[in-house]
Amino acid sequence: MSRMLSLQFRRFGLPGAALLVLAGAGLLYIVRWEWAAGWMSLVMSQRTYLVLSCPVAIAVGAWLARREHRAGVAELFAGTPRPRYQRILLTLAAVGGAVGLAQVAVLVVTGLWIAPTARYLPGEAIAAAAVGALAVIASAWLGLALGRLAPTPVTAPVLAVAGLAAILALPMAFHEDWQSTLASPAWGMNQFIEFQTVPGRVSAAQAILAAGVAAAAVVLLAAGRWRTRAAALLPVALGLALGVAVMPHDHRRVTIDPVAQRPVCTADTPRVCVARAHAGLLDEVTPHARQALALLARLPDPPTSAVENTNTYLDENTIVRYGADTVAFDVEVGADGHVEHPDLLLHRMLDAAGASAAGCPNGFDVAAGMAAGAWLSGQRPVRDPDAGSYVVEPGGTPPPSDDVEATRLWEGLRKLPEAEALARVVAVREAALECGDASGLLDGDAR
Structure with missing residues (x-):
């Protein structure tokens, strides 16, 4: 199992992970004046640029899915004694682990810049960073699922453009700030003051919805018939309902951290x-x-x-x-x-x-x-x-x-x-x- 996972990681995970690390670290380095004040500033800046990372992750997932189709090995894999769910889990683990580690690697690389002076690391910063990694993993898995459903050369670029449009436009469709924050993990993450923070309940609500999207991608990959694939709507609906219940409605998406003051x-x-x-x-x-x-x-x-x-x-x-x-x-x-x-x-x-x-x-x-x-x-x-x-x-x-x-x-x-x-x-x-x-x-x- 570990050998197969290592093989899948090299085939599917490394290209996308390398792209995300280079793009994320390079972009954050250019705008380092936005986040050099501390760990929460760095995490919120990285969350802001999920507006680019998530569409890239979707495109990477779709591109990786087409590689298997282009190689013509689907029937060969289907004839092996290994159960279908194991093959799917290996691919999901390789892709998800790679892009998730890429998000963490970007934080590590940029964090070295401020490590000598950044002494305050609140738990909310860790939670907000975890939500960012989960959002990128869910995006890559969704791209992987859609790429297998439509393994064409234009799928990856079309999904990248569609993902960018969705993450920019969807939050603007809501009147309430908390609704926009739930709809997009990048919305409202601009930090104007170093004492701002992302409340734990906000991160929890966003994580629940991202987990629902990730579960939907798994269903799409595992299902062999369109009727079964329709069940992918259920985890999204459940994640949305739970996210709405958890998300605080009585204050802004970001608040002031009294401990930081x-x-x-x-x-x-x-x-x-x-x-x-x-x-x-x-x-x-x-x-x-x-x-x-x-x-x-x-x-x-x-x-x-x-x-x-x-x-x-x-x-x-x-x-x-x-x-x-x-x-x-x-x-x-x-x-x-x-x-x-x-x-x-x-x-x-x-x-x-x-x-x-x-x-x-x-x-x-x-x-x-x-x-x-x-x-x-x-x-x-x-x-x-x-x-x-x-x-x-x-x-x-x-x-x-x-x-x-x-x-x-x-x-x-x-x-x-x-x-x-x-x-x-x-x-x-x-x-x-x-x-x-x-x-x-x-x-x-x-x-």
Whole structure:
């Protein structure tokens, strides 16, 4: 049995698996900035590209099925003493195992890129990855079954196009978000914030439906008559019914993971914390945070700790307002899995003199906040790492208006006596803490 499985794997499994690995790993490498923040980001990105992987798997299954037909060995196999179901199971195991392992291999290859900094691996990420592998296996088996029913040269490309059209268009036929999510394992997997996750019940519902499609493919392969093949509709219907029952209907397809938002802090003081999703970046953030706290020490009642801002626009019911003793900052992860533009962290932490405007319903004066932080750092306001000193060369593109205004306010502060400039910076900080209006606080007519 193992020898036959090995033979089937080499004949049927390896070509499709190699294609999926090359296509999947290459595509994810190109868009690595989408998933470099962590394991859940990587898994959700791979799930997004099931929109391509599943049609490819269907086409691979149909192409492999035609190989056996083209070789003219169907009658030869039928005359062997080995039962039909054993031959079918061997083929299914070879094809399904190969494409499933290909999905895992893509995660392993791309995961090595972020392994040094990705420390948070939730169970939901493993479940979401398993659903992706199951969806590809079901697609390959379906292609194998349809390819044996219609072993023509055009079957594989037609199924690839049809599969792509279905996985793109089918979710749009529903009005409810949960229905679209159940209809397509790739739907809604774009991760806008690193704290997003795929709930376990969503993955369970999608897995049940994918298993139903896989079972239908097995029935199509095993059945010898059209009446028996019609029974393939039963596992699909059962999977759909169970999937609808399991799928949560009361919230979005993706939610915020509170565990990913929990702080991970330094053991010594001054305390610096990042979200658990970014725990591997704590050592990179800490030096910049402590430098910012040292510069803020010249203020009255200065902040004594720095914490990553975990507020998200997707979860407005849990907005956190940070107190005067805390500097809240955002962590941006680059395509290499490390902090993006680490030199800008100091400027972000000094924004509005270390007062977090995170959670302010109407935002805060960007220019005033940048200018106050720049005065404390003694450096020109910086927000865009490529904007330089904001000096516009002849024929050049003017920088954003906030940057121009921040530079003007900063230059005005530098001309004032230190005590007066410090008083105005403190006023901006107090306004930010109260979500107040900072306009005019740094201008020459400010009182």
